[in-house]
Amino acid sequence: MKTTILKSALFVALTTGILSSCVKDDDYSTPELSGCTGTTLVKNREVSQILATSTVALHENIVPGVSDVIEAYVTSSDIAGNFFKSISFQTLDGSRAFSIPVDATNTFINYEPGRKVLIKMDGLYTDIKDGGMRIGSLYVDSSGAASVGRMSEADFRLAVQPSCEIKSEDVLIQKVSILDVQSDSYLNKLIEIDNIQFDDNAVGRTYYDPNNDIGGATNHYLTNVFGTKIVFRTSSYSNFASKSVSDKSGKVRGVLTKYGDTFQFLARSQKDIMLTSSRFALVPPFFQQDFQEAIDGTNLNITGWYNIATEGTKLWKEEVYQGNGYAEFSAFSSGSATNTCWLISPAINLSSYTTKQLEFEVAQHHLDVDSPNNSLEVLISTDFDGINVSTATWTPLQANLPVKATSWYVFLKSSINISNISGTNVHVAFKFKGSGTDTTLDGAFQVDNFKVFGN
Numbered sequence: 001m002k003t004t005i006l007k008s009a010l011f012v013a014l015t016t017g018i019l020s021s022c023v024k025d026d027d028y029s030t031p032e033l034s035g036c037t038g039t040t041l042v043k044n045r046e047v048s049q050i051l052a053t054s055t056v057a058l059h060e061n062i063v064p065g066v067s068d069v070i071e072a073y074v075t076s077s078d079i080a081g082n083f084f085k086s087i088s089f090q091t092l093d094g095s096r097a098f099s100i101p102v103d104a105t106n107t108f109i110n111y112e113p114g115r116k117v118l119i120k121m122d123g124l125y126t127d128i129k130d131g132g133m134r135i136g137s138l139y140v141d142s143s144g145a146a147s148v149g150r151m152s153e154a155d156f157r158l159a160v161q162p163s164c165e166i167k168s169e170d171v172l173i174q175k176v177s178i179l180d181v182q183s184d185s186y187l188n189k190l191i192e193i194d195n196i197q198f199d200d201n202a203v204g205r206t207y208y209d210p211n212n213d214i215g216g217a218t219n220h221y222l223t224n225v226f227g228t229k230i231v232f233r234t235s236s237y238s239n240f241a242s243k244s245v246s247d248k249s250g251k252v253r254g255v256l257t258k259y260g261d262t263f264q265f266l267a268r269s270q271k272d273i274m275l276t277s278s279r280f281a282l283v284p285p286f287f288q289q290d291f292q293e294a295i296d297g298t299n300l301n302i303t304g305w306y307n308i309a310t311e312g313t314k315l316w317k318e319e320v321y322q323g324n325g326y327a328e329f330s331a332f333s334s335g336s337a338t339n340t341c342w343l344i345s346p347a348i349n350l351s352s353y354t355t356k357q358l359e360f361e362v363a364q365h366h367l368d369v370d371s372p373n374n375s376l377e378v379l380i381s382t383d384f385d386g387i388n389v390s391t392a393t394w395t396p397l398q399a400n401l402p403v404k405a406t407s408w409y410v411f412l413k414s415s416i417n418i419s420n421i422s423g424t425n426v427h428v429a430f431k432f433k434g435s436g437t438d439t440t441l442d443g444a445f446q447v448d449n450f451k452v453f454g455n
Contacts, residue, residue: 039161041118043071047096052126052133056146059121059135068121072098073172075190076255079108080269081237085150087111088188088255092167094174097188098133100160104153113190113268114172116165124151124159130258131184173253178224179357179417182263182400186256193265196222197249197279199229207234208241220245222252222265226357226453227282228415231264233257240270248275285359285451287348294318294325304346306427308389312336312436316343319446321409327430330444331374332366334436338373342389343430343447350426353454356418358428360450361411364402367443374441376401377431378414382423394429402445411448 045068050059061068072089075097087107090097100119111117125138127148139149151159175192202220209218216236221229232252234241251274254267267273293302300307300316307315314334316327331339350356362376378399384392399414406412428450435441 036164038164039118041069041120041161043069043118045070045121047072047091047098050121050126050133050135052098052128052135054128056125056127056138056148058138059124059126061121070119070121072096072117072119073167074111074113074115074117075172075188076266077108077113077268078105079112080239080267082235082240082266082268083255084235084237088257089117090172090189092116092172094172094189096133097186098135099188100156101134101136101148101150102153102156102160103150104156110162111160112166114166114169116163116167117160118163119160120158122159130260132187132258169253177417178222178228178230179415181230181256181265182415184258187258188255190253191256191265192251192253193222193230194251195249196224196252197275198232198245198247199223202232202245203247205245206242207245208236208238210236219264223282225280225283225355225455226285226359226415228357228359231262233264233266243270246273246275247279249277249279250275283453283455285453287346287452289345289450291318291325291327291448291450294320294327296320300327300343306342306344306386308344309339309341310389311338311340311433314339314341314436316341316432324448326363326446326448328444328446329432329434330366330442331432331434331436332442332444334434334442336436337438339432339434339436341432343432344384344389345428345450347386347424348426348428348452349424350418350422350452350454351424354419355455356421357453358397358416358418358451359414359453360399360428361413361448362399362401362430363409363411363446363448364404364406365408365444365446367402367404367406368440369443370404371441372433373438374434374443375432376445377429377433379429379431380418380421381427381429382421382425384425384427384429389429392427397428409446411446413449 047070075090076083076088086099086101088099124135125148126135134148136148137151140146172190173192199221212218217233219231219233222232223229253272257264295318298318300318316329319328378397379394381392381394397416400412402412430447
């Protein structure tokens with residue numbers, strides 16, 4: 001159970017005085033340190049030392065009897081009503097970030113973006129929710145399941161104490177592309193996404209649309225020039241909810257969050273929406289393969305594609321289900337102790353483009369373990385000769401690939417920036433590994449909707 005924290009009237013009064021002395025007006029871009037009496041807490045632990053898993057746990061001080069105190073900087077703000085009873089924080093170097101749910105509003109007064117805080121971890125709980133670390137109180141639902149819940153405002157102000165130091169957002173901001181943010185590593189961080197605009201379906205509507213209400217908010221989409229999207233979420237309580245969605249392009253600033261498997265970008269106020277340039281036209285892929293020519297149940301034999309087994313004899317198959325064609329490799333009943341087979345794209349000429357993007361979708365079924373012995377790798381090469389897989393140089397790509405916990409037959413989309421790759425002879429490979437004799441390693445992977453964009 002969570003340790004009860006007793007507070008004397010004197011300490012409450014002192015805390016109130018400390019907090020009120022740090023209050024500034026709504027212009028929080030420049031700190032006013034004169035007369036501020038900040039916390040006396042001193043950092044003695046790094047955020048990276050605060051362990052969290054998907055299972056809620058009471059934080060235990062690393063050195064018994066010595067309170068762990070961490071330091072972080074505020075990234076979110078409820079000044080415009082788009083954040084509700086949750087504050088996001090990151091380290092100064094941007095390497096770690098987390099959120100704290102708190103039963104309080106108007107927290108921007110003392111916990112504005114850039115404010116350094118010291119957090120005393122005694123009696124606090126941690127967990128991982130939707131890929132992001134949370135710190136807070138213990139919450140147990142009606143079924144007995146425990147998780148991190150909202151701290152009371154009193155407990156929050158005792159544990160999370162503001163200093164008199166405020167960093168400029170330019171120090172904290174991480175400037176990223178829309179492709180970069182499809183990653184848990186950016187959750188709760190202050191980010192700026194450039195070269196984007198709202199998709200056509202959002203233009204002409206309001207940021208919060210009562211006809212498109214999802215849990216008290218509206219999800220519109222931001223897109224880049226190649227049509228890659230991310231959710232832009234606006235609460236019905238936001239003070240810019242009724243404003244018209246911008247029809248311009250440019251950049252947005254805010255905090256990355258996540259609900260389930262869906263990344264969501266939240267602006268803190270309308271001034272975070274910095275779209276001032278003319279809209280751009282979407283650029284279609286210059287190479288694509290949707291596998292719609294597949295002949296169900298046959299070895300894959302599509303013009304230009306390579307299907308090469310380096311262990312075992314089984315090859316990638318062409319499959320069709322409910323009218324959708326795709327490529328699949330299943331080691332099931334192959335008879336080989338190890339199956340390694342490469343599905344390699346035709347040569348792709350990237351020499352004419354500056355910005356380049358690769359997209360594809362992958363699903364799995366009957367995957368029993370998350371193991372390199374039953375896996376799919378995505379690699380890229382500029383020197384594959386069309387014959388010798390082993391003599392080519394292959395560079396791994398970080399893709400959004402399904403794992404055991406992913407539902408069967410659900411395709412996950414990967415959008416990968418390959419602007420650093422050039423040449424006239426670029427090949428992308430899907431390397432399968434599995435076993436036809438070990439039933440724990442005979443899961444299957446499916447590939448579809450392969451596209452390459454250039455601009």
